[in-house]
Amino acid sequence: MKNVLTLILAGGQGSRLYPLTKIRSKPAVPIAGRFRLIDIAISNCLHSGLRKIYVLTQFSTESLHRHIFLTYRFDNFSPGFITILSAQQTLENRDWYQGTADAVRQNLFFIEGKGDYVLILSGDHLYRMDYRPFIEFHQKKGADVTISVTPVTTEQAPELGIMKLDEDSRVISFIEKPRPGPELETMAIPPSLASAWGFEGKEGCYLASMGIYVFSWPVLRDLLKTTPFEDFGRGVIPFAIQTYNVYGYLFQGYWKDIGTIKSFYEANIELTRPLPPFNFYDEERPIFTHARFLPGSKIIFSEVENSILCEGSIINRSWIRNSIVGIRSRIGENCVIEDSVIMGADYFESEEEIEANARRGVPNIGIGRNCEIRRAIIDKNARIGDNCRLINQRNIQNEDNENYVIRDGIIVVPKHGVIYPGTVI
Numbered sequence: 107m108k109n110v111l112t113l114i115l116a117g118g119q120g121s122r123l124y125p126l127t128k129i130r131s132k133p134a135v136p137i138a139g140r141f142r143l144i145d146i147a148i149s150n151c152l153h154s155g156l157r158k159i160y161v162l163t164q165f166s167t168e169s170l171h172r173h174i175f176l177t178y179r180f181d182n183f184s185p186g187f188i189t190i191l192s193a194q195q196t197l198e199n200r201d202w203y204q205g206t207a208d209a210v211r212q213n214l215f216f217i218e219g220k221g222d223y224v225l226i227l228s229g230d231h232l233y234r235m236d237y238r239p240f241i242e243f244h245q246k247k248g249a250d251v252t253i254s255v256t257p258v259t260t261e262q263a264p265e266l267g268i269m270k271l272d273e274d275s276r277v278i279s280f281i282e283k284p285r286p287g288p289e290l291e292t293m294a295i296p297p298s299l300a301s302a303w304g305f306e307g308k309e310g311c312y313l314a315s316m317g318i319y320v321f322s323w324p325v326l327r328d329l330l331k332t333t334p335f336e337d338f339g340r341g342v343i344p345f346a347i348q349t350y351n352v353y354g355y356l357f358q359g360y361w362k363d364i365g366t367i368k369s370f371y372e373a374n375i376e377l378t379r380p381l382p383p384f385n386f387y388d389e390e391r392p393i394f395t396h397a398r399f400l401p402g403s404k405i406i407f408s409e410v411e412n413s414i415l416c417e418g419s420i421i422n423r424s425w426i427r428n429s430i431v432g433i434r435s436r437i438g439e440n441c442v443i444e445d446s447v448i449m450g451a452d453y454f455e456s457e458e459e460i461e462a463n464a465r466r467g468v469p470n471i472g473i474g475r476n477c478e479i480r481r482a483i484i485d486k487n488a489r490i491g492d493n494c495r496l497i498n499q500r501n502i503q504n505e506d507n508e509n510y511v512i513r514d515g516i517i518v519v520p521k522h523g524v525i526y527p528g529t530v531i
Contacts, residue, residue: 119131400417401417422438468524
């Protein structure tokens with residue numbers, strides 16, 4: 107692994123995750139109440155023995171940069187590093203990153219000489235993966251490029267890059283977001299391979315790119331220097347399949363692309379199950395994040411069912427079901443919270459701040475008294491006043507409002523958002 111350089115692409119605008127990405131980048135979005143999405147990729151690297159890591163950033167980077175600086179530090183006796191490569195103007199280039207491939211192209215100077223192989227990851231997926239067998243597969247096949255692929259259903263396939271492999275796992279065709287119908291059907295896993303891979307009779311009848319690549323360094327350098335493609339999925343990979351030895355590495359563990367409000371919501375709510383598909387409770391391979399010094403959660407005469415309560419929270423005489431309650435959350439008396447993600451807060455409000463809120467007529471950070479919240483995402487530092495009902499009473503699928511948005515029927519209150527007392531949504 108000493109010959110492997112890792113690049114984590116963390117510069118996407120994340121417009122489909124708006125308003126969670128209103129003032130932060132997508133990899134900085136909190137997940138599971140106390141982590142951030144970027145923690146997944148970095149933790150996987152550290153558990154895989156990968157210690158040379160560049161994080162490429164661009165949009166709304168402040169909170170992401172701060173999180174990385176505070177969380178991931180190697181000592182002076184370690185040969186590794188985690189370094190941020192943010193978009194910048196140079197004498198040769200005055201442009202922002204135009205896409206994933208262009209982001210790497212603009213940083214070839216920093217990559218040169220750092221390793222014989224380059225592992226490229228996305229900073230906004232939820233999965234646990236040991237990259238060592240993946241890289242060893244690439245070496246064993248003598249591949250120029252290897253793409254990690256995972257089985258997906260017919261419903262999932264049109265939103266992803268779909269690959270077709272031969273019996274030797276070489277990629278023979280690739281379509282980015284194929285249209286349902288004949289175009290998609292041509293990419294189905296052949297029956298002979300479905301049987302050999304254990305997919306026969308299962309839902310996973312297509313192979314999707316996970317956005318995880320291993321390049322042999324000379325191949326990556328030549329591809330980026332001799333082609334104009336701005337994205338790996340739309341340009342570099344389809345071109346490489348026609349020109350180089352490109353293989354697919356089959357990954358059958360849990361993997362979720364956190365690209366939309368719906369997928370983000372589902373990924374969080376799935377974690378509240380008794381046996382969730384992704385396990386944050388793995389002691390051998392924990393997910394690392396910023397170390398906080400917070401007290402345990404305090405629960406006062408409340409009923410909690412199938413939920414995650416994070417440290418520093420106070421829940422007062424309320425009922426919570428199938429929900430995540432993030433760090434420093436405050437939930438007032440007689441609240442009902444169901445199928446919701448409460449992200450918590452970045453700080454505790456002092457008595458002086460609470461008194462000032464009362465004078466200004468502004469709710470305190472957290473959830474007020476007598477509130478009902480169902481199928482909602484409440485971002486950090488949001489203020490929900492007393493007697494509010496966030497239940498999507500009109501059954502709206504999509505709506506934009508000054509203080510909230512609705513996506514796929516899910517109510518989202520943005521970071522620092524304010525919902526005044528008595529509001530019904």
